[in-house]
Amino acid sequence: MDTAVRPRQSDRAQYGLALALALVGLYTAFDARGLTVGFGDPVGPRVFPYVIGAGMILLAVLLVIAAARGDVPEAEAGEDVDLTTPPDWITVVKLVAIMVLNLLLVNVLGWAITGAFLFAGAAWALGSRTVLRDLLVGIVLSVGSWYFFYSGLGVPLSPGILDGIL
Amino acid sequence: METFDLLMGGFAAALTWENLAFASIGVLLGTLVGVLPGIGPAMALALLLPVTYGLDATQALIMFAGIYYGGMYGGSTTSILLNTPGESASVMTAIEGNKMAKGGRAAQALATAAIGSFIAGTIGTLLVAFFMPTLAEQAVKIGAPSYFAIMMLAMVLVTSVLGSSKLRGFIGLFIGLTVGLVGLDQSTGQARLTAGALELADGIDIVVVAVGVFAIGEALWTAAHLRRRPLDVIPVGRPFLGREDWGRSWAPWLRGTALGFPFGALPAGGAETPTFLSYITERKLAARKGRSDEFGHGAIEGVAGPEAANNASAAGMFVPLLALGLPVTATASILLAAMQKYGIVAGPTLMTDQSDLIWTLLASLLIGNTLLLVINLPLAPVWAKLLRIPRPQLYAGILFFASLGAYSVNRNAFDLALLLVFGGVGFAIRRFGIPVLPLILGVILGPLMEVKLREALDVSGGDVSGLFNEAIAIFVYVLVVLAVIVPIVLARLKPPAELVPEMQEVDR
Numbered sequence: 001m002d003t004a005v006r007p008r009q010s011d012r013a014q015y016g017l018a019l020a021l022a023l024v025g026l027y028t029a030f031d032a033r034g035l036t037v038g039f040g041d042p043v044g045p046r047v048f049p050y051v052i053g054a055g056m057i058l059l060a061v062l063l064v065i066a067a068a069r070g071d072v073p074e075a076e077a078g079e080d081v082d083l084t085t086p087p088d089w090i091t092v093v094k095l096v097a098i099m100v101l102n103l104l105l106v107n108v109l110g111w112a113i114t115g116a117f118l119f120a121g122a123a124w125a126l127g128s129r130t131v132l133r134d135l136l137v138g139i140v141l142s143v144g145s146w147y148f149f150y151s152g153l154g155v156p157l158s159p160g161i162l163d164g165i166l
Numbered sequence: 167m168e169t170f171d172l173l174m175g176g177f178a179a180a181l182t183w184e185n186l187a188f189a190s191i192g193v194l195l196g197t198l199v200g201v202l203p204g205i206g207p208a209m210a211l212a213l214l215l216p217v218t219y220g221l222d223a224t225q226a227l228i229m230f231a232g233i234y235y236g237g238m239y240g241g242s243t244t245s246i247l248l249n250t251p252g253e254s255a256s257v258m259t260a261i262e263g264n265k266m267a268k269g270g271r272a273a274q275a276l277a278t279a280a281i282g283s284f285i286a287g288t289i290g291t292l293l294v295a296f297f298m299p300t301l302a303e304q305a306v307k308i309g310a311p312s313y314f315a316i317m318m319l320a321m322v323l324v325t326s327v328l329g330s331s332k333l334r335g336f337i338g339l340f341i342g343l344t345v346g347l348v349g350l351d352q353s354t355g356q357a358r359l360t361a362g363a364l365e366l367a368d369g370i371d372i373v374v375v376a377v378g379v380f381a382i383g384e385a386l387w388t389a390a391h392l393r394r395r396p397l398d399v400i401p402v403g404r405p406f407l408g409r410e411d412w413g414r415s416w417a418p419w420l421r422g423t424a425l426g427f428p429f430g431a432l433p434a435g436g437a438e439t440p441t442f443l444s445y446i447t448e449r450k451l452a453a454r455k456g457r458s459d460e461f462g463h464g465a466i467e468g469v470a471g472p473e474a475a476n477n478a479s480a481a482g483m484f485v486p487l488l489a490l491g492l493p494v495t496a497t498a499s500i501l502l503a504a505m506q507k508y509g510i511v512a513g514p515t516l517m518t519d520q521s522d523l524i525w526t527l528l529a530s531l532l533i534g535n536t537l538l539l540v541i542n543l544p545l546a547p548v549w550a551k552l553l554r555i556p557r558p559q560l561y562a563g564i565l566f567f568a569s570l571g572a573y574s575v576n577r578n579a580f581d582l583a584l585l586l587v588f589g590g591v592g593f594a595i596r597r598f599g600i601p602v603l604p605l606i607l608g609v610i611l612g613p614l615m616e617v618k619l620r621e622a623l624d625v626s627g628g629d630v631s632g633l634f635n636e637a638i639a640i641f642v643y644v645l646v647v648l649a650v651i652v653p654i655v656l657a658r659l660k661p662p663a664e665l666v667p668e669m670q671e672v673d674r
Contacts, residue, residue, distance in 0.1 A: 045354050063337065073599030092389055103579045137559070157573065
């Protein structure tokens with residue numbers, strides 16, 4: 001709806017999204033080719049993937065056309081979101097890296113340790129400089145949640161290297 | 167009267183001290199999480215799902231009812247005190263509510279929102295209780311073709327009626343449908359879209375999808391655009407209403423309820439439309455009384471009406487969810503997933519198979535709603551303080567609890583990887599303006615639709631006419647066609663001039 005005000009604006013990243021959608025659609029349809037349809041099964045497991053894959057490819061084409069005509073998306077606003085500044089990719093990469101570390105180490109070190117680092121690390125990545133306090137809060141949260149799940153809900157989360165200590 | 171007796175039976179089951187304690191904890195946790203900026207009711211439910219793992223079905227439902235109402239109320243507190251609605255249903259509340267708060271009437275705004283929510287939620291839940299038995303009787307007769315048609319209608323309505331871009335709505339829907347395909351095909355047991363990964367054979371847990379898209383996506387998106395200056399939080403005392411405020415609030419509460427419930431009960435997806443209609447109605451009525459100048463500067467009617475509409479539509483949502491097993495909002499999708507975990511199969515047979523549970527749930531909703539009023543009005547100043555949590559710790563906490571929730575489902579690091587993938591999807595859909603609701607509905611409704619399609623066509627031996635051999639199905643398809651055509655025709659006939667300034671104010 002902003003096109004009348006800012007006619008020259010365009011968003012090229014949408015072509016990238018369209019490409020990704022088209023690839024997903026192709027893979028969905030391609031993946032379904034190997035399925036066998038049982039005897040006396042009029043629909044079979046292939047119809048839905050074919051329809052969804054084809055729909056996805058069609059939507060990708062429509063998105064390319066819309067983007068070429070200058071259609072721009074309305075990025076989501078929010079309580080703590082300031083859309084006037086360019087995106088801060090470094091913070092995002094830091095957060096993703098911290099989450100990847102958590103998922104790689106959670107079975108080895110245990111949730112009580114990785115959970116604490118997840119909290120403190122994420123707070124640090126987002127600009128907190130009270131590292132020691134964050135680490136303490138993280139330890140309270142992760143050890144507390146481990147015991148809550150273990151004794152409160154009967155769900156033992158991974159104890160990792162602290163097996164026997166917790 | 168039979169309904170009344172059954173509901174009383176539900177109260178008898180729900181009203182033990184232990185259950186009341188679970189309901190209170192639910193309300194407190196729900197408000198606690200819902201009031202946090204950036205978290206709506208659906209995300210609050212998804213994040214708090216693991217808390218109920220150790221409970222039996224009744225207690226879990228009671229706690230959910232509390233979390234649900236608490237989360238809804240928490241959301242409106244945030245929008246009144248920060249003028250930054252966390253979800254589309256609170257947009258209208260924020261317009262007048264925040265103006266009231268800025269004019270020193272935060273306490274009254276919170277009070278009219280809380281009491282209005284209570285009244286609308288109570289009337290709405292009672293309506294569900296009185297409609298459910300009849301509706302369930304009718305729903306049993308609905309066959310697979312009609313189910314398929316109704317799901318089609320829900321998808322078309324949610325995708326094309328809501329949101330500013332139909333194209334992006336459909337992109338969201340198809341992303342969801344693709345996610346719904348992952349796993350073993352339900353009738354032949356062949357793997358689809360699993361890329362050989364055994365962990366994907368059971369499909370992707372809706373909790374992982376919801377927490378990833380809502381919580382991780384929100385945290386990553388906010389991290390990329392974090393507002394570096396502090397927000398103004400308006401301090402608030404104990405909420406109360408003066409005599410004049412009561413006089414001006416009661417009628418909007420009832421009108422909002424009347425608007426909200428039908429929209430929630432129809433598969434029209436959420437509270438966006440009724441809250442908007444309620445706001446417009448109240449403004450028009452105020453103009454007739456010569457009070458229109460107050461609108462835009464904090465008119466209490468503009469908070470009371472939309473808040474009631476929001477809660478009434480949330481109660482109405484239980485009609486399709488319980489009678490047909492069809493969720494039409496993101497919150498309902500999470501509730502359905504939660505019920506499935508306890509072996510409760512929502513749908514027409516639920517009323518006969520597990521009617522005790524239904525009445526307990528409805529009674530719990532009424533109890534949760536009442537507790538909300540009792541607990542939250544006095545605690546409002548405490549909730550307002552929560553809005554001041556420093557943002558790094560807040561979003562670190564969201565990431566922590568989201569990871570905990572996803573990890574605890576199967577205690578598998580693979581789920582944490584999936585969570586991150588869906589966090590990426592959540593980030594992308596926020597970046598490209600793709601709505602979340604069609605995506606979540608696609609994940610939930612896609613597999614259901616496939617089952618019903620195959621059921622219908624198995625009976626007819628593959629003949630497409632098998633989809634149209636029920637009167638209800640044909641009627642619903644007519645509605646689907648109308649839902650697609652009418653907005654296009656209306657847009658051609660006359661531009662909705664009146665809506666334009668309204669929406670601009672919201673878009674600000």
